[in-house]
Amino acid sequence: MVNRKKVPEIRFSGFTDPWEQRKLVGCIEKITDFRGRTPKKLGMDWNESGYLVLSALNVKDGYIDFSQDVHYGDQALYDKWMSGNELHEGQVLFTTEAPMGNVAQVPDNKRYILSQRTIAFDVKEDVITENFLATLLRSPAVFNTLTSLSSGGTAKGVSQKSLASVDVQIPVDLKEQTLLADYFHSLYNLITLHQRKLEKLKTFKKAMLDKMFPKNGELVPEIRFSGFTDPWEQRKLGETCQVTMGQSPNGSTYSEIPSKYILVQGNADLKDGWVFPRIWTTQKTRVANVGDIIMTVRAPAGAVGKTSYNVVLGRGVSGVKGNEFIYQSLVKMDIDGYWKKLAAGSTFESINCDDVNEANLMVPKDIDEQDRIGELLSILDNLITLHQRKLEKLQNIKKSMLNKMFI
DSSP states (O other), X not given: OOOGGGSOSSOOTXXXXXXEEEEGGGGXXXXXXXXXXXXXXXXXXXXXXXXXXXXXXXXXXXXBOTTSOOOEEOHHHHXXXXXXXXXXXXXXXEEXXXXXEEEEEOOSSSOOEEOTTEEEEEEOTTTXXXXXXXXXXXXXXXXXXXXXXXXXXXXOBOOHHHHHTOEEEXXXXXXXXXXXXHHHHHHHHXXXXXXXXXXXXXXXXXXXXXXXXXXXXXXXXXXXXXXXXXXXXXXXXXHXXXXXXXXXXXXXXXXXXXXXXXXXXXXXXXXXXXXXXXEEEXXXXXXXXXXXXXXXXXXXXXXXXXXXXXXXXXXXXXXXXXXXXXXHHHHHHHHTTHHHHHHTTOSSOBOOHHHHHTOEEXXXXXXXXXXXXXXXHHHHHHHHHHHHHHHHHHHHHHHXXXXXXXX
């Protein structure tokens, strides 16, 4: 009878043999680890061009980030550093600290220099495939084991001694390893695709905020809907909208169990631009109504969201009765660091009632122009939220399948 602990919950059809337990290092032919090595110790130095250095700076979880500002080495440094330890396409890289646990594979057969805090594995090809090893190292069982073995202060790290004690469960059949690795490779690629789409949308939204609002000292924006020509005007937030500063209820009235009123205290109560109920209270102090804007006034100051509930405002937030244009204006002010400049110098980052009411806004005179700007930017927000939700679903699928397809 098959020991059920030796097979995963979900498995590709056609495979019935139990998985086997091995030492992780027993699957590895060689570990390349240049811990402690620096160019200075070799009597040399980094260059601004040449062979790219792979380190914890650019070895991300699943890919090499070529946009990072990292080091390079010339031919002489490469020869002295990498001789006999040349990397090859598909070879598994693992960051040992700061951060610990990022897994990527060498993307091609170009020459790279392997630096500190990142190690490379040469696998025993008759025991484990490189692609499967890359997936195995991301599985919850292995990652949690490595985390428990990590040592150090702020920057946790894993030593070769720790790696030597790690047990892993792997399929004996290399074909099953290949199927598993291919499945997760496709899933990771899909997640990466959605991450890039999400980042592009966020970048586009930020660009539109920059171009659809006047720059400092100007009265018209760079991009404008046709039919509007009047200069914008500067107004005080408190003159344009009703602002309500929060007042915290008595702490004895708080509860994590839904009760009379939703309490909004700060940034922790906002998610994806909306109030996300977390704490309730039985005491009503100051309130915001459905559709109002919520802005944090302390640690951090200036984060904004909307509420689809009637809520009680704690002292860490304010309520603003404004249209979509005002909401997007406040989003831009937060991105631009407007509130952080006001709070600079204080021990505890915060802004007060006067800071909020006296804040300067650039506003179109024509309400129709305000509405059209607000509508366009709101559509972008909805697209961003849609892609964020898709990404979260994919990440949850990945997490679930790693749990169910590995032991």
